[in-house]
Amino acid sequence: MAKRRSWILRKLLWLFGRPHIRIGIYGPPNAGKTTLANAIARDLVGEEVGPVSDIPHETRRVTTKRNLVLHYKNKKIYLDIADTPGIATKIDYKEFMKYGLSEEDAKKRAKEATEGVIEAIKWLDEVDGVIVVMDSTQDPYTQVNITILGNLEARRIPTIIAANKIDLPEATPGKIISAFPQHVVIPISALRGDNLEELYKAIVKYFR
Amino acid sequence: MSEIVLQIVSRELLHSLGNNKLDYIIDKILEGKVLLLEEGLTPEEQLTLIKKAMEKVDIDKFKGIEMAFYPEEQKKYGIFAKILKKKISRVMLIGPSDVISEIRRKGNTIETIIRIIE
Numbered sequence: 490m491a492k493r494r495s496w497i498l499r500k501l502l503w504l505f506g507r508p509h510i511r512i513g514i515y516g517p518p519n520a521g522k523t524t525l526a527n528a529i530a531r532d533l534v535g536e537e538v539g540p541v542s543d544i545p546h547e548t549r550r551v552t553t554k555r556n557l558v559l560h561y562k563n564k565k566i567y568l569d570i571a572d573t574p575g576i577a578t579k580i581d582y583k584e585f586m587k588y589g590l591s592e593e594d595a596k597k598r599a600k601e602a603t604e605g606v607i608e609a610i611k612w613l614d615e616v617d618g619v620i621v622v623m624d625s626t627q628d629p630y631t632q633v634n635i636t637i638l639g640n641l642e643a644r645r646i647p648t649i650i651a652a653n654k655i656d657l658p659e660a661t662p663g664k665i666i667s668a669f670p671q672h673v674v675i676p677i678s679a680l681r682g683d684n685l686e687e688l689y690k691a692i693v694k695y696f697r
Numbered sequence: 698m699s700e701i702v703l704q705i706v707s708r709e710l711l712h713s714l715g716n717n718k719l720d721y722i723i724d725k726i727l728e729g730k731v732l733l734l735e736e737g738l739t740p741e742e743q744l745t746l747i748k749k750a751m752e753k754v755d756i757d758k759f760k761g762i763e764m765a766f767y768p769e770e771q772k773k774y775g776i777f778a779k780i781l782k783k784k785i786s787r788v789m790l791i792g793p794s795d796v797i798s799e800i801r802r803k804g805n806t807i808e809t810i811i812r813i814i815e
Contacts, residue, residue: 576747577761578747578750578761578762578763578764579750579760579762579763579794580751580760580761581760581761581794599754599756600754600756603752603754604751606747606748607748607751607752610744610747610748613744628802630802632763632764632765632800635768636740636743636744637744638740639739639740639743639768640740640743640744642740643739643740643741644741
């Protein structure tokens, strides 16, 4: 993808051209970023973006799906989705071995995961808006979440927080809403597709 | 390793380092030191530091960093912060992830577990 377009260019495209929004899906590992990217792509074009796994850092390269068509008020809006590797401050191959990976595979995965974090950070310059995916069953006030949101604020990138995994009984999306009151938070279940319509409305409202 | 060095880095030193600040921090972390910065980093600097740390990850020797800080409250800078959009965190603790094994936030306190590897 090319560099992020200016706010004015996006507005002009919205009014007179082909509305086109480039969205980055960011967050810590295992928050459900790829599950969300798949849910959106499946919903809009019937295809998936990438594989999902319980093992952290399953997505180790930025994966894109372009020209997904979202129908909104008799208008076609084209979405490019970039599913990014989870942002982490540390990567220990021994963690992967707990999931049954061999030492060799775990080390390879760790090496690729570090490269994925670097690539994800670089991609922040390419997107018009970011969906930060957080796991509603976890404490949201982590250094990684704070750092991601702080960067999005500093770069003035429109942001929506997707409070994911609300299908789980222990989910408390209210904690995410309380932790980041300055941001739009949409509780969703990417796995079941719950509340995706609300997410689409927020995308159109805040990213166009 | 049988002892951990905690280095308290003054605001003056951080300012004097200029563009070399993050390299200084990474070098000290690679030496196994835990740093307490009198003045924290901006969000952009934090992300750049994560990127630098990932570049330095050595599967067997260096696994990354842990950091803990309080984000600066915008109101303290008033209108200038809104114009400049600079949010510098307050005091910041940062170190190698195999030394700082856990960080716990409890209301207005941050607890960190420092592990000494024999």
